[in-house]
Structures are given as C-alpha cells and as structure tokens.
Amino acid sequence: xxxxxxxxxxxxxxxxxxxxxxxxxxxxxxxxxxxxxxxxxxxxxxxxxxxxxxxxxxxxxxxxxxxxxxxxxxxxxxxxxxxxxxxxxxxxxxxxxxxxxxxxxxxxxxxxxxxxxxxxxxxxxxxxxxxxxxxxxxxxxxxxxxxxxxxxxxxxxxxxxxxxxxxxxxxxxxxxxxxxxxxxxxxxxxxxxxxxxxxxxxxxxxxxxxxxxxxxxxxxxxxxxxxxxxxxxxxxxxxxxxxxxxxxxxxxxxxxxxxxxxxxxxxxxxxxxxxxxxxxxxxxxxxxxxxxxxxxxxxxxxxxxxxxxxxxxxxxxxxxxxxxxxxxxxxxxxxxxxxxx
Amino acid sequence: xxxxxxxxxxxxxxxxxxxxxxxxxxxxxxxxxxxxxxxxxxxxxxxxxxxxxxxxxxxxxxxxxxxxxxxxxxxxxxxxxxxxxxxxxxxxxxxxxxxxxxxxxxxxxxxxxxxxxxxxxxxxxxxxxxxxxxxxxxxxxxxxxxxxxxxxxxxxxxxxxxxxxxxxxxxxxxxxxxxxxxxxxxxxxxxxxxxxxxxxxxxxxxxxxxxxxxxxxxxxxxxxxxxxxxxxxxxxxxxxxxxxxxxxxxxxxxxxxxxxxxxxxxxxxxxxxxxxxxxxxxxxxxxxxxxxxxxxxxxxxxxxxxxxxxxxxxxxxxxxxxxxxxxxxxxxxxxxxxxxxxxxxxxxxxxxxxxxxxxxxxxxxxxxxxxxxxxxxxxxxxxxxxxxxxxxxx
Amino acid sequence: xxxxxxxxxxxxxxxxxxxxxxxxxxxxxxxxxxxxxxxxxxxxxxxxxxxxxxxxxxxxxxxxxxxxxxxxxxxxxxxxxxxxxxxxxxxxxxxxxxxxxxxxxxxxxxxxxxxxxxxxxxxxxxxxxxxxxxxxxxxxxxxxxxxxxxxxxxxxxxxxxxxxxxxxxxxxxxxxxxxxxxxxxxxxxxxxxxxxxxxxxxxxxxxx
Numbered sequence: 001x002x003x004x005x006x007x008x009x010x011x012x013x014x015x016x017x018x019x020x021x022x023x024x025x026x027x028x029x030x031x032x033x034x035x036x037x038x039x040x041x042x043x044x045x046x047x048x049x050x051x052x053x054x055x056x057x058x059x060x061x062x063x064x065x066x067x068x069x070x071x072x073x074x075x076x077x078x079x080x081x082x083x084x085x086x087x088x089x090x091x092x093x094x095x096x097x098x099x100x101x102x103x104x105x106x107x108x109x110x111x112x113x114x115x116x117x118x119x120x121x122x123x124x125x126x127x128x129x130x131x132x133x134x135x136x137x138x139x140x141x142x143x144x145x146x147x148x149x150x151x152x153x154x155x156x157x158x159x160x161x162x163x164x165x166x167x168x169x170x171x172x173x174x175x176x177x178x179x180x181x182x183x184x185x186x187x188x189x190x191x192x193x194x195x196x197x198x199x200x201x202x203x204x205x206x207x208x209x210x211x212x213x214x215x216x217x218x219x220x221x222x223x224x225x226x227x228x229x230x231x232x233x234x235x236x237x238x239x240x241x242x243x244x245x246x247x248x249x250x251x252x253x254x255x256x257x258x259x260x261x262x263x264x265x266x267x268x269x270x271x272x273x274x275x276x277x278x279x280x281x282x283x284x285x286x287x288x289x290x291x292x293x294x295x296x297x298x299x300x301x302x303x304x305x306x307x308x309x310x311x312x313x314x315x316x317x318x319x320x321x322x323x324x325x326x327x328x329x330x331x332x333x334x335x336x337x338x339x340x341x
Numbered sequence: 342x343x344x345x346x347x348x349x350x351x352x353x354x355x356x357x358x359x360x361x362x363x364x365x366x367x368x369x370x371x372x373x374x375x376x377x378x379x380x381x382x383x384x385x386x387x388x389x390x391x392x393x394x395x396x397x398x399x400x401x402x403x404x405x406x407x408x409x410x411x412x413x414x415x416x417x418x419x420x421x422x423x424x425x426x427x428x429x430x431x432x433x434x435x436x437x438x439x440x441x442x443x444x445x446x447x448x449x450x451x452x453x454x455x456x457x458x459x460x461x462x463x464x465x466x467x468x469x470x471x472x473x474x475x476x477x478x479x480x481x482x483x484x485x486x487x488x489x490x491x492x493x494x495x496x497x498x499x500x501x502x503x504x505x506x507x508x509x510x511x512x513x514x515x516x517x518x519x520x521x522x523x524x525x526x527x528x529x530x531x532x533x534x535x536x537x538x539x540x541x542x543x544x545x546x547x548x549x550x551x552x553x554x555x556x557x558x559x560x561x562x563x564x565x566x567x568x569x570x571x572x573x574x575x576x577x578x579x580x581x582x583x584x585x586x587x588x589x590x591x592x593x594x595x596x597x598x599x600x601x602x603x604x605x606x607x608x609x610x611x612x613x614x615x616x617x618x619x620x621x622x623x624x625x626x627x628x629x630x631x632x633x634x635x636x637x638x639x640x641x642x643x644x645x646x647x648x649x650x651x652x653x654x655x656x657x658x659x660x661x662x663x664x665x666x667x668x669x670x671x672x673x674x675x676x677x678x679x680x681x682x683x684x685x686x687x688x689x690x691x692x693x694x695x696x697x698x699x700x701x702x703x704x705x706x707x708x709x710x711x712x713x714x715x716x717x718x719x720x721x722x723x724x725x726x727x728x729x730x731x732x733x734x735x
Numbered sequence: 736x737x738x739x740x741x742x743x744x745x746x747x748x749x750x751x752x753x754x755x756x757x758x759x760x761x762x763x764x765x766x767x768x769x770x771x772x773x774x775x776x777x778x779x780x781x782x783x784x785x786x787x788x789x790x791x792x793x794x795x796x797x798x799x800x801x802x803x804x805x806x807x808x809x810x811x812x813x814x815x816x817x818x819x820x821x822x823x824x825x826x827x828x829x830x831x832x833x834x835x836x837x838x839x840x841x842x843x844x845x846x847x848x849x850x851x852x853x854x855x856x857x858x859x860x861x862x863x864x865x866x867x868x869x870x871x872x873x874x875x876x877x878x879x880x881x882x883x884x885x886x887x888x889x890x891x892x893x894x895x896x897x898x899x900x901x902x903x904x905x906x907x908x909x910x911x912x913x914x915x916x917x918x919x920x921x922x923x924x925x926x927x928x929x930x931x932x933x934x935x936x937x938x939x940x941x942x943x
Binding site: 418419422423424425426427490494497500507508509510511512515517525526549552553554556557558559 | 742745746749750752753755756757760766777778780781782800801802803844845846847848851860
C-alpha cells in the first residue's frame, strides 16, 4: 500500500502522514460498533434487550446518537484545573493506544510500519497511556481524580511485566520481534498456531497475557479506575462531553489493540485456520478482525460476569501470581527451545 | 437529623520520630464524606469517614435525610386502619413485613383472634416479602462489588413475586393488604397453583445465583474476612436479623418468640459459620440471606399445602376502638427485629406508635465493623448490613 | 503453599463456572417487553387511577374520611323536599347535591381505602396508569358535574326553604302562645307544652 501511495504522490512525508490515518478507518467505526455491541451483549446476558429503537433495527445507531449528544455538550473545564495538561491528557491517552496500531499487521499485505522490533515498539509505546492518565488525574485538580489516576498508573505499570514476559515466551519460540514474521511462522492449518505449540507453556502464556491485558485496558475485574460504586470515578471524573468520549474511544482502541496482539501472537493473526483455503490478502484481514473481535467478546463476557477486585488484591494478582507464573513459563519455553537446538 | 457517634474519632496520632530513621513523615487523618448522593449507600445516607491513607479510622453515619414523620402522622390518623398504608412505606422494599408487624400488634391490643386462613396467607405473604427483600439485598450487593448481572437476575425473579402480589391485592410495591383482623382481599382461585409454580421456578435460580456470585472467588475475596462483627459485639449493639445470625448467633423470632402460625411450620435458621473466612464477616451475612431465601421457599410450600378454607374478613372489626393501654410486639422482618409499641388512650385514633427499626440498630453497628477496613471495604460492609433508609429514618 | 495454588485454581474454576451461566443466558429470550409498543395487561384487582361515577354518589363523605392522606375534598348541599335527585344504581335515594368532589391524584397514595366504605360503590380504582400531566394543577380531578351557578342556585334555594321553615315554626309558636292555655298535664307521658314565645331579638337559626 505504501508503494502504491508513493507512486501516486511522490512525497514520502505526505505518504507516511496518510498511512498514519489508515488504522483510524478501522478504529473509529470499531469503537462505535463496540459500544453498541457491549450494550447488546450485556443486555442479552441479563435477559433483556438493550438498545432497540434508535435507528430501527435493534438500535444500531445508538452510539452515533450518543456521540452527537456528546458533541453538543458544553465544554466545561474546571476553573482551578491546569488547562494545558487537562486538554492534552485525553490526546496522549489516545495517542498511546493508537500508536500501537502502527506495528500490527492487519493482513499479509498491510502493516502500518513493518519494523523488525515491532513487539518491542508496541510494549514501549503503549506505556505512553500511563503518562496521559496521570496527566488527566493531576490536571483535574481533584484529589479523588489524582488518587484514581495514581491507582490506575500503578495498575498499568505493574501489569506490564506479565505482558512483556508472556510476549517474551512467544518471541523465544518465534525468534523474532517482527509481527509479520510471527504471522508467517504460524501459517498453515490451525494446529500451527502458537497457542498449541510447546504445550502447556504457550497456552499458559496466553492466559497470563490475556489476564494482564485486561488490567492494561482497565476492564473488569480490574476496573477500579472506572468503578462507579467506589468512592470516586477515577481519573476521568472531571471530564465531560467530547473529552470523555475521546477517553472512552481510546479505551476501546486499546482493547482492540491488545486483542489484536493476542490473536497475532497466539492464534495466527491473519492466517486462515484452514491452511490455503479461505486465505489471501482480503481473507487475511477478515480472519484477523474476526479473531480480534472474538477476544473483544471474551473481554465483554468477563466484564458482565465478574465482580471487581480490590486494589490491593489486584496488585497481589499482578505481582504474586502472574509474574511468578510468567517467569516459570519463560524458563520452561527457554529450556524447551534450547533442548531442540 | 441525628448524628450517631459511638465514640469520638481519635485525634491524629502521627509519631514525630521513627526509630532508626529520624524524623517521621507528617501524616494527617482526612475526613471524607461519602455523601447523601452516592451510588452505593442504598438511599440517602451520609457516611463521614475518617481515614488515615487508605485505612478507615472511624465511620460516622449521618441519617435523617428520609425522615417523614411516620410516628407523628399516626397520631393524627382518624383510625388504626389508616396507619397501614403508612407502615408499608417504612421498609418499602418488603412492605408486607411491616404490615404484618403492625396488624399483629394492633390485634394484640384489641384482643382479636384472626381466622386460620388469614394466618396462613399472612405467613405466605411475609415469606414472599422476605424473598423479595433478600433478592434486592443480594442484587444490589453484587452491584456494589462490581458484578452487574446478578442484580438483573434478582430483579427478574422479584418481578414474578410482584405479579403474584398484584393479582392478590392490586399493588406491586405498597400493598395495604393486611388489615387489622384480616385481609383486604381473599386470594384468587389460582393462587396455590401460581405459588407452587414460583417455588418450582425459584429453587434453580438460587443455585444459579450461587454459581454466578456467591462462590465466585473474586466475590469471596472481596467479602470474606471483611467487616467482621463478633457475636458479643453484635449482641451488645442489639443488632438483629441476618446481621446477627451472620455472626453465629442462632436467634430468629420466628423460632425463639413465635407469632402467627410459625410454630406449626418446619424450617431451619441459617447461621454464619465462617466457611470462607471468619464468622461474622460480610460473606457470612450474605450467605445467611441466600439460605434464608431457600428456607422461605420451604415455608411457603408448607403453608400453601396447609392453607385452610375460611373467610378472611370475618374478624375485621366494624369500629376499631381499643381500650386504653399499650402493647409491644416484635416480628422478624427480612432486615431483623421490627417492633411496634402502640399506646392507646381509648379513642379510635392511636395515641402514640413507636417503631423499633431493625435497620436503624444494624446501622449503628457499622463503625464497629469498619474500623481498620479500607475505603473500598466500606462499600462492601454497608451493603452486607442491608439497610433501607425508609426504615432507618421513618 | 498449597493454599496459594488452590486459590489460583479456585479462582480460575469459579470464573469459568460464572462464565458458563452468563453464556447460557445469552441465548435465553429476554424477559422484558417493548413498552409502549407492547403493554402488560393488568390483573382485575389492579389499583391505579381513581374514578368516581357521580350519578351514584350520595355525598356521604365516607371516602374522604377514610383517606389517610386527605386527598378527597367533598362539599354537599342539602336538597329541598320538592326536588327529586333520583336514585342511585343500588336503589338509595339521593338527598344531597354534590357540587364539589375533588381528588388530588398527586396526593393519592393508591391504598384503596376509599373504595371499601362507599355504600354505592361509585368510587373505584381503575387500571389506568398513564396519566402524567405537565401542570400539577391538572392532577386535581374534579368529578362534580354541577356548575357554580347551579350550586349557588341550590344553596339559595336551601336558604330560602330554611327561612320559610323557620318562619313557619315561629308563626306556629306565636299562634300556640296566643291560643288558650292547654289543659293541665296528666300523669304519665307529658303532653307537649306550648313553647315559650321566641324573643323578637333572637334571629331565626340558620341551618345548612
């Protein structure tokens, strides 16, 4: 795709700028759809119907109506808030989540930036979200937002370790950080997918990665920052209207990013489960998106099933359960890979 | 508005030096208000928390936001029958239980004996009321802890009971059904069938609730060993109902001081045993409610089998004019021991009705349960006491 | 150590059990209905908005006295003997005009206590529950069918009738005083004594 645009425009800077907007074509409609889907899934799990009226068929345009409402809201910035940081924070949070899309291959033919340290880049750039959160909490000039933001930051930072270690296990098996390469190594039928390799280590790595990524995106059972029934509403207490919508958009963008990574690392990414059947550049995108959506569904399923962990229990799970297990997994995979050599 | 101070909050006790490290960091206790408008306070309740960091040092409940002068209103009612719609509205979640307490007290004052049919129907309605109240308690408790789905399941089951209520007396929430001397309507012809259908439907729902919420490890971690109320402290505070039974004390007025026909029905009293943590923690109180729902279904099934024929309006007096005197009667509502103290001066209008509200007393034990807990636990502890502000404030 | 692993195992297993419950519910039909397109049929005893059939109302005030929140206001005017207000549907003769029968449905607590004492069963709770108004004054339901002018006319007629009755009594009294004294009372039940002549300064009693 890059080559096509370069041929047409002959201006590298312009081409790279345009390429940066391409994942938005997926992310923004996805976020609109995901909010609707979440409401529908939660409704049916709770024996009710969810949105039914907006737009006719099962309320499909409910999210669009909500966005239109949010756009019309008055932009209120607390008087004592730090204006520059307050305005900047949601953009940083979004940028941190969105930047990860650069290195995720949507198909054999499309990847934003095919860098050979793709995974390393993804893990590092998504830490930008923490800066944005702390900025949001601090700039709100509300001690409860600050408390919520600090807890959020602590949660995300501590769960980055199991994420990185689980990814490390996959990298050891694949021998590369490049996500396209990892995809190519899982081509063939579905038993080539990494989730079935080096059993049970990579399966355990999937579990560790999935649970840790739930904490990264603040989903139940790790959604203390968003808990309405706790004392405070967390870092986004003081945000309203479109800024709040942007924070929510970045949460869904982040959700898809981690689901995409999970499906790429463990479930073959854009590879078809049937080998060469139903494969190809466009089919590849379909499989990739379908696998990503399956993980999103599981995240939503968990949200509506489980209660919330208390913040100290959350830290316990991160540090005392996931990290030891991920160390064991890394050791196990390491020995296995060495033994085969 | 009353301020309930069990003891004055301790003055900040920051040490000035820490051995081996020199001068200590100056800490200060903070006072936070979990204000009247809060998603988890189950009504308009203000909790003043004195916290040291994340740990709660003291909790001071401020109540009275829902005080509606129930007791004063009763003095101006032209007759005793008019009190019943007001009594409904105290614990509006389990209105039948409030009515039950009042009519038993008034009948004792008037020395009326009601027909057997009335007694059995009243017991059935009171036990439905217990189920309905516990469903709300469990559902909202799950929601406080973060599990949104069990709330909807509890509401769905509650609607089925409310349908039975609506068919019988015409209202879903506030019934005016139990009258002094009898009932306002006899039950419909298909009552027994509907009740048995519900009992058959409901037992598997309790099992599903247990699968989804009660034995969920995360829920257990949030509620076990949290808010422990030892039995002696519970007795000293005078708490009653599931809060007392959760602390291991086997005390239920339906067995220990029976009224109506409870002495002819066979059921057990669930008691907290500390299965998942300590005796008297939040999980115990919660599980007592779940088990009580099962026992209520047993009671209802027995009562509907034994339901005799009769006229429910036979003993309703034409004119209610008790002799001068007073009476105190206590009944076991879903929240605990509800007591009515009625003073009559010989006229048709009550001279004074004083209500001993179980939620009021149970709420007073909140500080004892929550010293040393974390802020996030306060929500769990408050939910496990199961208060309805309408009854706390009357 | 063992508890550590058992806790982790319990955690995973109970989460999966919970997920199974919600998965199953994903495929059960919803228990909600799409109000207002679909409405639930209320049972026959449902207690909702009050309705009064004024043709049957005899103005006895029982419902107003039974109401615990005093939401019913009734005013009555006695009718004169020459007027026939008709019978109610149960056969009682109506003797009172009812110019004012207001129910403040916003105050009503829907207890139904007004329904039971009505001797003609003219006040009922219907199954209507969709009666919101924009103005609170519209929630005061005025059931009376008499106009203000009719009520004034009835009051005037009653006042005139009573003046007439009082005048007749006064005339009868003065006539009795002017007549020769009645014979001495016998033993046993007393014959009615002629009343003392009314002093002219005392105004005739107003009733009504």
